[in-house]
Amino acid sequence: MSHRHSSSAESGAQLLARLEGRRSLENIEPLLFPKDSGPVNGDVVEFHGGEGTGKTEALYHLVARCILPEASGGLEAEVAFVDTDYHLDTLRLVAVLERRLPAGSEDAVRASLARLYVVHCGSGAQLLLTLHYLEGMFCSRPSLSALVLDSVSAFYWVDRANGGESLALQEANLRKCTKVLERLLRERGAMVFATVQAVMRKYESEGPVGSLSRGRQAPARADLSKVYLCRAWQGIVTHRLYFSKDDAADGKRIFSVASSCSRTKSAGRCSFHVTDGGIQFL
Amino acid sequence: MVFLKEGLCPGLTEEFIQNMRTKNIRTVEDLVSSDTEELAQKCSVSYNVLVAVRRVLLAQHTAFPVSGADLYEELLSCTAILSTGNASLDKLLDTGLYTGELTELVGTPGSGKTQVCFGVAANLSCRLKQSVLYIDSSGGLSATRLFEMTKAKTSSMEEQMEALQRIEVAQVFDVFSLLECLHNLKSGGFQQVSAGGGTLKAVIVDSVTTVLSHILGGKQTDGLSLIMQVAGELRTIAKDLNVAVLLTNHVTRDGNGILKAGLGLSWSHVPRTRILLECMEKSGSAYSGLRTATLIKSSRQQCNLIQDFDLNSWCETEVELPGPSGKRKLVDEDPHQA
Numbered sequence: 001m002s003h004r005h006s007s008s009a010e011s012g013a014q015l016l017a018r019l020e021g022r023r024s025l026e027n028i029e030p031l032l033f034p035k036d037s038g039p040v041n042g043d044v045v046e047f048h049g050g051e052g053t054g055k056t057e058a059l060y061h062l063v064a065r066c067i068l069p070e071a072s073g074g075l076e077a078e079v080a081f082v083d084t085d086y087h088l089d090t091l092r093l094v095a096v097l098e099r100r101l102p103a104g105s106e107d108a109v110r111a112s113l114a115r116l117y118v119v120h121c122g123s124g125a126q127l128l129l130t131l132h133y134l135e136g137m138f139c140s141r142p143s144l145s146a147l148v149l150d151s152v153s154a155f156y157w158v159d160r161a162n163g164g165e166s167l168a169l170q171e172a173n174l175r176k177c178t179k180v181l182e183r184l185l186r187e188r189g190a191m192v193f194a195t196v197q198a199v200m201r202k203y204e205s206e207g208p209v210g211s212l213s214r215g216r217q218a219p220a221r222a223d224l225s226k227v228y229l230c231r232a233w234q235g236i237v238t239h240r241l242y243f244s245k246d247d248a249a250d251g252k253r254i255f256s257v258a259s260s261c262s263r264t265k266s267a268g269r270c271s272f273h274v275t276d277g278g279i280q281f282l
Numbered sequence: 283m284v285f286l287k288e289g290l291c292p293g294l295t296e297e298f299i300q301n302m303r304t305k306n307i308r309t310v311e312d313l314v315s316s317d318t319e320e321l322a323q324k325c326s327v328s329y330n331v332l333v334a335v336r337r338v339l340l341a342q343h344t345a346f347p348v349s350g351a352d353l354y355e356e357l358l359s360c361t362a363i364l365s366t367g368n369a370s371l372d373k374l375l376d377t378g379l380y381t382g383e384l385t386e387l388v389g390t391p392g393s394g395k396t397q398v399c400f401g402v403a404a405n406l407s408c409r410l411k412q413s414v415l416y417i418d419s420s421g422g423l424s425a426t427r428l429f430e431m432t433k434a435k436t437s438s439m440e441e442q443m444e445a446l447q448r449i450e451v452a453q454v455f456d457v458f459s460l461l462e463c464l465h466n467l468k469s470g471g472f473q474q475v476s477a478g479g480g481t482l483k484a485v486i487v488d489s490v491t492t493v494l495s496h497i498l499g500g501k502q503t504d505g506l507s508l509i510m511q512v513a514g515e516l517r518t519i520a521k522d523l524n525v526a527v528l529l530t531n532h533v534t535r536d537g538n539g540i541l542k543a544g545l546g547l548s549w550s551h552v553p554r555t556r557i558l559l560e561c562m563e564k565s566g567s568a569y570s571g572l573r574t575a576t577l578i579k580s581s582r583q584q585c586n587l588i589q590d591f592d593l594n595s596w597c598e599t600e601v602e603l604p605g606p607s608g609k610r611k612l613v614d615e616d617p618h619q620a
Contacts, residue, residue, distance in 0.1 A: 051550040052579050067350075080347060085551070086517035089581055090350065090357050109354075116350030122518055125283050125311050126345055132314050133344040154510075157548060161507030176315050199547040224547075253585065 022189045023077045023145045028065055031281045032058065033239060034268035037261040041145070041189040044181070044236050046152075049243030050198040050224045054255035054274060056087065058243070059150060061279050062193060064096045066146055067115040069108060072101050077145040078115045080134055084127060084154035086120060099277025117144075124155035124173040131180040138188040147184065149194040152177075153229060156199075171230035178232040185236065194237075198224035238262050254282070284310040284343060291338040293331050301325045310339050357382075360524050364412070364483060367405030370591035371398070374557060374575055376582045379526035381483060384516060384552060386529045386579075388543045389559035394573045394593045395530040396422045398559070399488045401596035402528060404431035407448040408441070412483035416451045417463060420492045423451060431596045457493045457508050464515040468522070482525055487516070489530040491544055498546065506548055513552040529553060543578075555580050562590070571595075 026040050039045050047055045063081065068074025081088060094109060101108045119134070121127045138144050155173065163170030184190050201224060225242055227234060242258040256271040272279040284290075285308060286299050305325055307313050313321075314336060322329040363378040372378050379385055379402070387395045403414045408431075416423065428449065432442045454460040467485070494512065497505035520527045532544040541558060543550055556579035562572045571593035577585055 050547065052585070056581065081350075086514075086521050087554075089554075090354050091361075092581055093350075094354060110351045113350035113354050117347035118350055118353055119345045119347045120521070121345050122514060125309075126343065128311055129314055129340060129344045133340055134347075137347070154514075157503060157506040157510045158514075160503040176311070179315070197548070197551045199551075201547075247586075 022142055023075060025066065025075060025077060025145055025191050028062055028075070028191075031270055032062075032241065032257060033259050034261050034264070034266040037239075037264040037266050039191055039239050041191050042185045043238040043263075044185065044192045044194065045239040045241065046237045047193065047195040047241050047243065048198055048225065049195075049241075053243035053245045054257075054272070054279070055195050055243050056089075056150070057255075057274050057279050058241070058257070058272075059148065059193060059195060060093050060096050062146075063093065063116065063148060064100060064112075064278065067112045068097065068100060069112065072108070074100075074112070075145075076115070078117070078141065078143045079146045079148060080117045080119065080137065080144060081148045081150070082119050082121060082127070082130060082134070083150055084121045085151055087150055088118060095276065096278040115143075121154075124159050124177075127155065128173060128177050128180070131177055131184070135180060135184055135188070138184060138190055144190070146191045146193060147181075149192065151195040151197055152233065153196045153199065156229065171232075174230050175232045178230070178236060182236055196229060198226070200224070200226040200228050255279075286310065286313065291335060291342065293335045293338075298327060298331075298335075301327060310343055314340055362483065362524075362526075364402075364406060364410060364526050366398070366402045367409065368398075368401060368591055368595055370589035371557070371575060374577045374583070374587055374589050375555060376580075379484065379528060380554075381524045381526045382520050383554040384520055384527045384529060385555045385557070386531055386543065386553035387557050387559060388531045388533050388541075388578075390533055390541075390561075393559040393561060394571070395559055396420075396488055397427075397571075397593045397596075399486050399528060399530060400424070400428050400431055401593075402484070403449050403486060404428055404435065404445070404596060406484055407445040408432050408435035410483070411445075411448070413448045413450065413481060415467065415482060415485045416449055417454055417460065417485065417487045418451060419454050419460065419487065420489050421453070421455075422488060423453075434597045454493065457497060457512065460487075460493050460512060461508075461515060464512070464519060468515070468519055482523065484526045484528060485516075485519060486528045487530070489532070491530070491532045494545055494549075495532070506546075509545065509549055513549065517552070533558070553579065555582075 022041060024041055026038060028038065030038055033039065047058060049055045063079055064074070066075050066077045066079045068076070070076045094113070097109050097112055101112075117137075119130055121130055134147065138147075152174070159173050160170045163172065181192060185192065238261065240260050240262070244256055244258075246254045246256065252273060254271050254273065256269065258267070258269050260267045270281060272281045274280075286294065286302060288294060288296050288299060302308070302313065302325060305321065307316060307321070318332050318336060319329065322332050360381070362381045364381070365372055365378040366375065375385065387398055389395050399416070403416055406412050406414050429442070429446065432445045436442055436445070452463050454463050490512070494509050497508055499505065516527050516529070519525065531549075533541045534544050536542050541560075543556060555577070558576040558578050560574050560576070562574055573591060573593060575589050575591060577583060577587040579585065
């Protein structure tokens with residue numbers, strides 16, 4: 001206990017552990033990313049998709065992989081989960097964890113969950129302040145490796161309306177958040193997973209921003225891949241995953257993911273089923 | 283946005299604030315985001331004071347991280363699954379409405395959304411003896427119908443009255459009064475009002491469409507911003523007060539003529555579970571109470587599960603055995619259902 005109170009007298013070894021010892025999350029899930037270009041520490045992965053396309057499931061899959069003990073195929077790393085949508089379903093996450101742990105290991109589930117820190121944010125301003133706070137937390141806890149933002153787009157419309165006529169003001173909050181995240185990535189070597197809800201359609205003749213499909217003939221397959229968050233955010237994203245769903249003939253739903261990596265300019269594609277115990281790659 | 287005010291934290295004096303204002307630092311966010319060292323030099327305030335103030339403000343205004351293990355513990359001890367009082371709907375919902383979650387019923391006019399809301403309210407207040415807040419925004423609440431349903435559950439006049447007392451009704455006819463109502467609820471206004479005993483376990487909003495749909499359109503951002511604020515309030519209420527929230531919404535058709543929930547793409551992400559109610563395709567079934575319910579969004583069960591049920595089942599007295607009265611179970615899956 002005593003070493004916690006004497007942070008000024010940090011040993012060289014402790015310093016090294018703090019600066020370089022952040023657990024690498026390489027190979028977190030090679031199947032989900034383009035070949036040989038999975039995310040490394042300091043990368044931002046964006047999960048982009050419409051409602052019910054499996055974003056959350058994929059997120060739980062990765063969170064489970066991070067927090068599970070090494071003996072059960074996990075990385076035994078700590079994760080900070082920023083829940084802006086009040087969306088985190090702990091029971092579901094527990095179901096995913098239980099499936100991967102040997103039967104009857106209630107304690108292991110709890111031990112894994114203890115590696116997860118959950119923050120609920122109710123407004124854009126609170127999100128910004130919380131990110132500042134988390135920056136300090138990442139600094140003092142080398143075992144904290146990943147930050148999950150579910151979702152970045154939660155306050156998009158509120159920010160837009162609060163900004164009045166000026167686009168710069170409308171995007172100010174997310175831009176500030178991005179700045180903090182940039183520091184977190186560069187100086188602390190964290191890995192960020194963020195979901196973005198697809199709320200805009202892309203039309204052949206790019207319509208006015210934000211127009212919903214009302215009264216308009218939607219294309220046979222709605223293209224929801226329109227990028228709408230501010231440029232600063234787009235600038236830090238290194239990996240993009242587009243989620244979509246198809247109904248297979250046997251009634252089982254197939255979710256597919258198109259992945260791209262801006263660093264190596266490579267792309268990949270994979271698909272999965274959702275089962276009781278999480279996602280299962282095909 | 284929190285403006286810097288005297289007394290917000292120790293060290294935050296009027297002089298300090300004036301000093302900050304000259305450098306365009308007006309809110310807590312501005313102060314926290316700025317470079318402390320640079321600011322201290324520019325404003326000629328003590329670096330130590332600035333760091334201390336920043337730290338306190340951050341601790342005051344940030345959301346605090348909770349360990350997942352504690353969250354799970356809390357969830358296990360206080361999550362309740364509330365039966366809707368209808369076996370078929372319970373089956374779709376994986377045994378009932380979960381507290382802390384938003385469940386949405388969608389359907390065309392006359393598909394029975396309001397009736398299901400009545401049924402759920404009656405079941406919660408009569409059988410489970412819990413309080414319900416019924417936010418009626420369409421003027422569709424019928425006290426006689428609710429009374430009929432409570433009469434089916436219990437024959438004692440006293441119990442019927444108690445049950446009806448546990449259903450608190452709020453009528454809102456625009457989005458601002460809806461927000462006000464939700465704010466009141468959050469700040470503890472409901473506990474004083476509810477006299478019938480029992481704790482608040484469910485909030486029913488019938489319907490969200492009537493107050494939200496007309497503010498969409500035009501330049502979009504104002505309407506969408508209000509919709510997302512309502513969504514945010516509902517979600518925080520569900521989590522913080524640990525209540526189940528049941529919403530009703532209308533439907534639109536997409537380009538392929540398939541029914542989908544109204545209020546657009548941004549809203550589509552809001553509810554955790556969504557059930558589509560439809561009249562049965564047999565002729566004349568609109569006048570009977572037979573409906574089909576399809577699970578179109580769920581994080582717990584496979585989607586596209588279909589169940590038939592009878593709206594009148596809430597009015598039947600309990601002694602009746604599950605006979606042919608709409609409690610039949612149909613095939614589980616039919617992805618080609620139009």
